[in-house]
Amino acid sequence: MAKKDKQQEFVTQITPRSEDxxxxxxxxxxxxxxxxxxxxxxxxxxxxxxxxxxxxxxxxxxxxxxxxxxxxxxxxxxxxxxxxxxxxxxxxxxxxxxxxxxxxxxxxxxxxxxxxxxxxxxxxxxxxxxxxxxxxxxxxxxxxxxxxxxxxxxxxxxxxxxxxxxxxxxxxxxxxxxxxxxxxxxxxxxxxxxxxxxxxxxxxxxxxxxxxxxxxxxxxxxxxxxxxxxxxxxxxxxxxxxxxxxxxxxxxxxxxxxxxxxxxxxxxxxxxxxxxxxxxGDDRGLKLPPRVAPIQVVILPIAQHKEGVLDRARALKAELEKAGLRVELDDRDTYSAGWKFNEWEMKGVPVRLELGPRDIENGVATYMRRDTLEKGTLALDGIAGEITALLDQIHDNMLNQARTFMEEHTTVATNMEELEAGVQTGFVKAAWCEGRECEDEIKEKFNASTRNMPFDQSGMPSDKCVCCGKPAKKLIYFAKAY
Ligand SMILES: [Zn+2]
The missing domain is CATH 3.30.930.10 (Bira Bifunctional Protein; Domain 2)
Structure with a gap:
């Protein structure tokens, strides 16, 4: 089967996130x-x-x-x-x-x-x-x-x-x-x-x-x-x-x-x-944060039947492991490189390293980071330090991306219409009277519950409860929840 078809086959195994x-x-x-x-x-x-x-x-x-x-x-x-x-x-x-x-x-x-x-x-x-x-x-x-x-x-x-x-x-x-x-x-x-x-x-x-x-x-x-x-x-x-x-x-x-x-x-x-x-996670599958990824780096030897490739890949694995990294060398020759790329992307491994005869000749490895899908090359000399730093960058980027997403999907509501609209896509900050009846009503109408009252109570959007209009006592988050 052609490489393209294989990739297609992989992608169809996961329902797109936006669809369901x-x-x-x-x-x-x-x-x-x-x-x-x-x-x-x-x-x-x-x-x-x-x-x-x-x-x-x-x-x-x-x-x-x-x-x-x-x-x-x-x-x-x-x-x-x-x-x-x-x-x-x-x-x-x-x-x-x-x-x-x-x-x-x-x-x-x-x-x-x-x-x-x-x-x-x-x-x-x-x-x-x-x-x-x-x-x-x-x-x-x-x-x-x-x-x-x-x-x-x-x-x-x-x-x-x-x-x-x-x-x-x-x-x-x-x-x-x-x-x-x-x-x-x-x-x-x-x-x-x-x-x-x-x-x-x-x-x-x-x-x-x-x-x-x-x-x-x-x-x-x-x-x-x-x-x-x-x-x-x-x-x-x-x-x-x-x-x-x-x-x-x-x-x-x-x-x-x-x-x-x-x-x-x-x-x-x-x-x-x-x-x-x-x-x-995304449409390609898992995206594991580096600090809890069971495999942080996967090494894929390219044209591994050529002399010296596997030996160099094994040496690279040993070097990275010595630096405390969790590394997998995928030397299975029963799968195509394209198939392996897709599988490790799906499994969310933060960094993929490709190592082929030309890379070895040039003293580099080609990397791809799972968080941004960006590719580049790293010198083999001193690579363990570079990968360690890259994993930290990936962590920071994943945290920032998730934080931006959370901020962009948090709205403020001063009435029930805004509250209803907001909980369809994220968190809603609102003023609340501390009454159980209002929590129950919001749960009943919008299937949303109170999440918590943030320690920082500044920025109360109104002095009236979002539900009953009585004097508000607390700033609280509402959301649909798992
Ligand atoms: Zn109320």
């Missing part, structure tokens, strides 16, 4: 071998290419959690029903999504066991046992695990019944310390999502309606996907003494008084992979 975003997403994740559907309803199988992205995310986040004073632990996945029932708001929030174990072997259990939808209840139970005095505080633990929520509609990485995540749970002596922790971890998330995943976010506080079940305050980072919808990419909660009172987490203070501990929790999940795909 949802179909595009499904085509991309399946065709790039990141994920597959599982025999269990609503669950996903993360394949090596997808899991490698998760491992790199984990590595970056875990290092930052440790740097900020947290330690990893592991809690059991089963939670006795009696424990789950202790905090009323929490159980009400999660009850519709809990999966239960009712039988062990042939024996029916005396008490049902929940498969954790989240682990506040078990962390609280253990903290109550472990904490006696103010000297034991703070306790700052995190766990990497899977959780299960019986979701009605699911989509790989975005919403699945079982997903991978981390959940940090900390307890502190004072409200100030707990609030500081809550905001510190939100900021850690913002920093990593922007500077590792190249996904820009807005940070702020969730409304009462949208906060975590059982929290006093929830803060979130919200990213904009390429269809203009919001994706909640991470949350950080301040529980105050809510859970501590329900679970009896008490300690003797410095002045010998028995006090309840102040608690926080925070989490990010495999949703972040969905965020990467839907922020950066």
């Amino acid at each position: 975003f949802s179909k595009w997403y499904t085509d991309v994740i399946l065709r790039t071998d990141m994920v597959d559907y599982a025999p269990v309803r609503g669950c996903m199988v993360i394949k090596p290419y997808g899991y490698a992205v998760w491992e790199l995310i984990q590595k970056a986040f875990d290092a930052e959690f440790k740097r900020t004073g947290h330690q990893n632990v592991y809690m059991p996945m089963l939670i006795p029903e009696s424990l789950l029932l202790k905090e009323a708001e929490h159980v009400e929030g999660f009850a519709p999504e809990v999966a239960w174990v009712t039988q062990g072997g042939t024996e029916k259990l005396d008490e049902r066991l929940a498969i954790r939808p989240t682990s506040e209840t078990i962390f609280c139970t253990m903290y109550a046992k472990w904490v006696q005095s103010w000297r034991d505080l703070p306790m700052k633990y995190n766990q990497w695990c899977s959780v299960m929520r019986w979701e009605k509609t699911t989509r790989p990485f975005l919403r699945t019944s079982e997903f991978l995540w981390q959940e940090g749970h900390t307890i502190h002596a004072t409200p100030e310390e707990a609030q500081e922790e809550t905001l510190t971890m939100l900021n850690v998330y913002r920093d990593l999502v922007e500077n590792v995943l190249a996904v820009p976010v807005i940070c702020g506080q969730k409304s009462e309606k949208e906060k975590f079940a059982g929290a006093r305050a929830t803060y979130s980072i919200e990213a904009m996907m390429h269809d203009g919808k919001a994706l909640q990419a991470g949350t950080s909660h301040n529980f105050g003494t809510n859970f501590a009172e329900a679970y009896g987490i008490q300690f003797l203070s410095k002045d010998g008084k028995l006090e309840y501990a102040q608690e926080t929790s925070w989490g990010v999940s495999t949703r972040l992979i969905g965020a990467i795909i839907m922020t950066h």
